[in-house]
Structures are given as structure tokens and as C-alpha cells.
Amino acid sequence: MRIKLINPNTTGSMTDLIAAAARSVAAPGTEIIAATSRSGPASIECHFDEAMSVVGLIDEIIDAPAADAYVIACFGDPGLLAAREITDAPVFGIAEAAMHAATFVSTGFSVVTTLERTRIITEHLVRNYGMEHQCRRVRATDVPVLELERPESNARATILAECERALVEDQSSAIVLGCAGMADLAAYLEDRLQIPVIDGVAAAVKFAEAIVGMGLKTSKRGDLAPPLPKIYRGKLASYAPGNGLVGSTTSLKAG
Ligand code: 2AL
Secondary structure, eight states: OEEEEEEOSSOHHHHHHHHHHHHHHSOTTOEEEEEEOSSSOSSOOSHHHHHHHHHHHHHHHHSSSOOSEEEEOSTTOTTHHHHHHHOSSOEEEHHHHHHHHHHHHOSOEEEEESSHHHHHHHHHHHHHTTOTTTEEEEEEOOOOGGGGGOGGGOHHHHHHHHHHHHHHHSOOSEEEEOSGGGGGGHHHHHHHHOSOEEOHHHHHHHHHHHHHHTTOOOOOSSTTSOOOOOOOOGGGGGGOTTSSSSSTTSSOOOO
């Protein structure tokens, strides 16, 4: 099967890191096609970044060739439901995937993420996904996303220290890594903490394999049906559903 792994930020080196994490867990018959968004922010750390990243993400989903499943490799899960509307192939966000994975191996997890403002966004996701009972706390490290790539930033030690605090102060028994750029830290942290450490990129790839393997597609009944044809104006005119890029003329089989 073919899984398209989309980094919705525009930093190619982060895509390389994410792709390596995905390929390290993919089954032998799974092809990972990694893509970096061609428009939008270099990192996604606030509501505005998220909103601005969605068109680039949609471009990657509507670009040929089609995939059997899509993974949105950013912990804010930007554009997740919009993406599910424009294809019937299953789409996975790494935050949703990681939180679900954590519930299978613990009764209480902490999310360790990047900036303080990102922590608040993650708390919204926890509520949206109905994870308030299992997520004991969301913790910020105040490490900016792109600093994760710089060894001099000491991000690894900062994140380890925050995870250690989560074990003691939150009584958590698993850690969810709150950024795609942390995908290479899971094994290192698990070794030191001796509890499950969940990288959402790996979780999303394995859920994609499972759901595709079950023959499941996104439901086109209700709110995840293709967007209704209508006029879009201005810079986004070409994205008008039914206009060729998105909607009834994509490879969707509605209903
Ligand atoms: C992210 C992420 O995963 N990629 C990015 O650019 N921003 N999320 C985060 N919580 O910092």
C-alpha cells in the first residue's frame, strides 16, 4: 500500500526526519511517499500558522498520484477534517493517532510539546478528541519547532527533563511526543524513562496500515461528504469545489 506522509510545514529537513521515522515502522509492503508542503510557514506553532498551512496541505492531497492513506505530520492536525472531506482514502493526524495509541498501553499519559502557546492548542485537541480522562496534562518545553533540529539547542535534554517531571507530577505512565520534529526522540526517551513513548508519525503510519488493511474508507455520509460546489473568489478561486481541483471531479466516490 502507498501512504502519503505530508509535512504541512515547509522545512524539508524536518520531512526527512519524519520520513525516516515512518519508514522505520512501515511494513515491508508499505511505500511511504514523503512530501513537504510547497507553501506556508517554515514551522507551525500557532493558530495562524495552522490556518496558513492548510492550502499547502490540500495541494499535496489533490496532487497525483493518489495514495491509499494520508498522514498529516504536524501535531496540531491542521486541516484534518477538511482533508477527510476531499478524499475517501483515510486521513490520519499524528496527534489523534498518538493519543489513541497511548490509550492502548496506559491509562494516563502526558503530552510533551514545544511552545507554551502550542500547549494551549494541544489542550483544544485533547478536548476535541475526547481524551480528557486519559490525558493527565499537556506540558510545554518552550523549545521552538525548528530548534529541535539544532543539536546546540539542547532540546533533547530539555524534553527528557520535562518527561521526567510528567512521570512524577502527573503520575503518567506514557508520554505522547507533541511535535512531528520529535519523531527521532522516541527510542532515546523510552530507553531512559522505561515507559511507552509514542511518536504520532509512527502511530499514524501503523493505524493507516491497519485501517487500509481492513478495507475501510472515510465515510461520505454526513459532514465528511465532498464539499458542495460553489464559487470561491480571489486567491482561492481555483480551489472552488467542483471546479476541477477539489470536489466532484477528484477521485472521490461519494456515498
Ligand atoms: C508542530 C509540528 O509537529 N510541526 C510543526 O511545524 N509544528 N507542532 C508543534 N506542536 O509544535
